Amino acid sequence: MDTHEKGFFTEENSVEVVIGRNANARDERLKEVIAVITRKLHEAVKEIEPTQEEWFKAIMFLTDTGHLCNEWRQEFILLSDVLGVSMLVDAINNRKPSGASESTVLGPFHVADAPELPMGANICLDQKGEDMVIHGRILDTEGRPIANAVLDVWQANDEGLYDVQQKGIQPDFNLRGVFRTGEDGRYWFRAVKPKFYPIPDDGTVGKLLGDLGRHPYRPAHLHFILKADGFETLTTHIFDPHDPYINSDAVFGVKESLLADFRRVDDQNRARELEFSGWFWEVEYDFVLARPQPR
């Protein structure tokens, strides 16, 4: 029975035995991915030394997380988000050359068919919240304006809720819009100041956050997708640096370079020009798009 001895599973050879079974995998990438996952899983188990009860709790956590997923809710993406995995995958897939704007996570609230609007339009359709004007340029890494760049923006309202979370309460496409730059690469539009909001915290991930002593909030932000011919598409946010959760985003989406300056402006003339009734917030932010990188 000497032939058996090397092949059987032991605590010591566990990784080699399991990976060794996958010699005839359908493709090399799958084989590689499963090899890494197996090795890291076994390393984790050997370090944690879970009891059988702890192992079963983990099985039930995954099971309950799966059962919460449906057409409208993706609890495993939330889990990936709060463990920093989503941001890590984003970072790996969006390494930018020096000077280009940084990316962050897409999130679940983008809709594909938001209306294209004339520059300067007000995307707030229900007059609720604190007025805000946002403007800036879309540039290449040499500082030249990009014409015909498309800016797709979406944001929560002043209660931290997106239109799609309040169908019938907020107007359709409230706080969403698509804008296209001219030769000067400039963009501007009007909106309201967004508010922080919690990720869904009534499921397994919310319970885990609570057990870890963590809150479920994302600091106030605006979402953007920027597209232009000859450039890499950029999916990102800009954040309010004065938000109470700016240093503790539940999904780790904040980057230093994505902090914008939200200035409170008290200027009757400018308010009148912008058709605002009083003081307002002003944000100026330039986006820099990268040309496709060799990978």
Add this chain to the structure above:
Amino acid sequence: MDTHEKGFFTEENSVEVVIGRNANARDERLKEVIAVITRKLHEAVKEIEPTQEEWFKAIMFLTDTGHLCNEWRQEFILLSDVLGVSMLVDAINNRKPSGASESTVLGPFHVADAPELPMGANICLDQKGEDMVIHGRILDTEGRPIANAVLDVWQANDEGLYDVQQKGIQPDFNLRGVFRTGEDGRYWFRAVKPKFYPIPDDGTVGKLLGDLGRHPYRPAHLHFILKADGFETLTTHIFDPHDPYINSDAVFGVKESLLADFRRVDDQNRARELEFSGWFWEVEYDFVLARPQPR
């Protein structure tokens, strides 16, 4: 904004930032477990460098696996099994002193209320399969017989199916029984030779096995739980070393020390004594129970 710089997530500091959020966790064990899981997950992602599409495939694999779990089926346990995690947890929780019998996985087919039977009983209730007699001793690590040890045995039939998988076809409690040793520590009972069988392979785990070029079979075995006052409970199998899948158990349950000798016996007198009609299989196997170990 210097205070921000150290706190924000980057590809380089991802593990520290995520773990750093858990300073106020409910208990130290949870904090430790999540720290290890986070670190190993991030190591895996950094090594794999998944595309966004690959990450989403992983999310959907977990989601679909969760959706397959119900009162009768536990696809996440199957996943743990085929990645060797279940056997690793078993090994970590059942490190035995030298000379004691080794453990293996419990599996999903144990039932708690199998009947206690007189020594020598035939646990095969439907006369299907190849007759088998199993006997041996239950000993301590000094080789002394253990009296009043309880042996709980269950096995698949000659088609690789358990009674609970064929309600209404196999008799209730077919191929199950509980036996209690006397002063000599000896046990014996009659049964039929079990057959290899596949783990459920019509779900996400079966698809993964197929993609990895692996079969879903477990080699033929008998399950045992052995209990005796003053000894650690032993959950284990004995295996047929001539089974075609003995070197490739889909769940990695085989250990060298759990290979029994399944001898074919052609002896009219012994067959008559055992109330068998012709040739039969004989298995002799001694179990050695360990006293509780300091951990």
